[in-house]
Amino acid sequence: MRVTTKKSLRDLRRSRAQVIAVTITIMLGVMLYVATAGAFQNLTASYQHTYDRLNFATYVGTGGTADDVASAAAAAGAADAIPRAQYDPPMLIDNTKLVGRVIGMPVDGQPAVNSVDVVDGGYFDADATDQALIETHAADTFGIGPGDTVKVYGGDGWHEVTIVGVAISAEYLWPARNRQSVLGDPHAFAVLFLPSDTVAQWFGPDNQALVMMPDQLTTSSTNDVTQAMTDAGATDIQTWEEQPSHATLNEDLKGFDQMSKAFPALFLLAAAIASYVMLARRILMERPVIATLMAAGARRGRILRMYLLQGLVVGTLGGFLGVVIGALASGAVTTAYTGGLGIPDTVIKNYPWMIVVGLAFGVLVGAMGAFFPALSASRTKPAEAMHTAAPTRAPGPWSRLVARMRWLPVATRMALRDVGRSPRRTLATMLGAILSLVLVLASVGMMTSIVQAIQIQYTDIELQDATVVIEDGVDAASTVGSVDGVAAVERTTMGRVTAQANGHSYVTTLRGFESNTAMHQFKMTDGALTSLPPSGVLAGAPIATLLNVEAGDTITLSTESGTSEVTIAGFVDEPLGTFLYATNDVASSAVDETGLSSYDLAFRDGVDRDAMRQHISQLDGVVGYQDARAVVTSLQQYLGLFWAFIGVMIILGGALALAVMYVTLAVNIVERTGELATLRASGVPVRKVAGTITIENVIATALGIPFGVALGTLAAAWFLSTFSSDLFTFHLMWSWWVPWVAAAGVLIASALSRIPAARAVRKVDVATVVRERAT
Helix, strand or coil, X not given: CCHHHHXXXXXXXXXXXXXXXXXXXXXXXXXXXXXXXHHHHHHHHHHHHHHHHCCCCCEEXXXXXXXXXXXXXXXXXXXXEEEECEECCEEEECCEEEECEEEEECCCCCCCXXXXXXXXXXXXXXXXXXXXXXXXXXHHHHCCCCCCEEEEEECCEEEEEEEEEEEEEHHHCCCXXXXXXXXXXXXXXXXXEEEHHHHHHHCCCCCEEEEEECCECCCCCCCHHHHHHHHCCCCEEEECCCCHHHHHHHHHHHHHHHHHHHHHHHHHHHHHHHHHHHHHHHHHHCHHHHHHHHHCCCCHHHHHHHHHHHHHHHHHHHHHHHHHHHHHHHHHHHHHHHHHHCCCCCCCCCCHHHHHHHHHHHHHHHHHHHHHHHHHHHCCCHHHHCCCCCCCCCCCHHHHHHHCCCCCXXXXXXXXXXXXXXXXXXXXXXXXXXXXHHXXXXXXXXXXXXXXXXXXXXXXXXXXXXXXEEECCCCHHHHCCCCCCEEEEEEEEEEEEEEEEXXXXXEEEEEEECCCCCCECEEECCCCEECCCCCCEEEECHHHHHCCCCCCCEEEEEECCEEEEEEEEEEECCCECCCEEEEHHHHHHHCCCCCEEEEEEEECCCCCHHHHHHHHHCCCCEEEEEECCCHHHHHHHHCHHHHHHHHHHHHHHHHHHHHHHHHHHHHHHHHCHHHHHHHHHCCCCHHHHHHHHHHHHHXXXXXXXXXXXXXXXXXXXXXXXXXXXXCECCCCCCCCHHHHHHHHHHHHHHHCCHHHHHHHHHCCCHHHHHHHHHC
């Protein structure tokens, strides 16, 4: 083994504490990348496998005659195209009334498009008329299965059907009623699959065309098939990307994918900085050794490779450990996610390219951290380097100013002097603080913003406590308003519409309220509160981009029964969903009549919400009930993986701060060994010497805090933007104390450096240092 190689390995052993800290930082970055990126690939493959297995529709067309639209799609090149019936009637399940969904399916076998996986019980009997399959989420929510009965409200009253099987559907991997109701009361939505003839008899003819393209999931762009569907009468064509369940889960995955790249990058950047600091300061101390080697004939390339080898060893070790742990963790993350959300298929693979990339990241970070210090070492001039181990910077204006501050303790003056005396060391400490704050603030900012968005939606905007659906002709005031605990009852209108303008369309929900409603507040995009316009509509802010419209523009609202035109009076800013709002009169003229009426309820303080559900659901004439506050439970489930990821990032952010600061502190002490030995020989107590180093560390950290807070704020806002769409609109919101607490945490981590500093100072061998300096 070459002498320079032996020296490199010996140096790594001598600095094993710093080497371990840098290695762990690299390992964390690589591990996070491999674990999260691998989980993202696995989850995408899991969804794809389910979609392939259950023949998930590429397009769903509504409007026109379903048979005609399906036939046109098949003639234009679709792999399969079938008509289907889908309606949303009231249901009675386990003494709970709700507005659910029924989907018609053939009794002689699974449909060619959007088939289901029966996981409990069986499929319909050949001559079934009163049998049903229940979607698995509803089965779990209500605790029912094969052999149980439920009631469905058809056109001529209630009909009892028997559950023969529990089914998984690719359409309802996440139980979303539509894109505006992706989160809701789990007890207010259930999907039943009924025989096609039964649906036709109770509700009406087929009203959807399901189309599957030859390559299953294709890019959602205009093509011959979609054009043929439109020509055949389809007024809206929903692509698989826009399908509510897929869109909801994809929003979660999209944000997860962004975080799986950005957060590991922060760790790897911190590791490169720590590696740079460690080697740069060691090379500064080893200038006489380098000069001796070069005087003995060592070429510059050998010196460059000697120090570069140290970075490569640390990077390779960190990368290897990160890849191994990350590969194991990706499977665990995938399983936890699919299990928590009830995804039927879990695909776990190890991706060779990802392992190679992870190792490359580790090696690259180690090389980046070592390259410039190694290059500096190779350019050392032997004659100059033999004069002193570490050239000192001449006192500048800052040092002279600090020296005149005699009212400060000596330890504080020394710390202030050293902040300006070694700009590189100060900058490294600042960067450690900045990266730690970016990581922590980005994580905390997303967490607090989403929590506050939920509070705004269901405290400041959605003011009702529950919504009930009542048969027309029933007096809501006497039926529901007389219930003990109900404070107010208001008539509402709700219906699905397709908003169209400038060649764009968007399927949404039109909600109608009383003109002076107390059940909903409308906050404009400029923050001002407004009331409903007498003749126009208020639109969710994303509609401005989706339809390329402005306030004052006219849009067309299409339903199965016809079209109407309305004017957009303004845009409202709401965290969840993208709705249209109007008065009941305007809404009623635009949506289809169903023979049912909905009412919003406000409860008195202190009522038992579960008891209110049970009592109101049993009232005559009430056919559906939804608790407006139960949505929080669904949201917590949806964000389960997100909360876990954020929690880990907050913990690792603190670990990152400690690791970078520890490396900086350790190098600081090694670099100043002679100075520390002189102080100890002069009788200065260990606590004062350690205190000087700690104060310098805290000052440097404090200098980085303003930059860290600013960049952390920008990072949090950017991450939130990756979650924003027509489903969710998040703005950065946190309490005034959040940046202060984060800054205080980083300062405390810096102050804790006093403990290892004192230990290191005690280990300084004064006699050895004196002999080395004399030599």
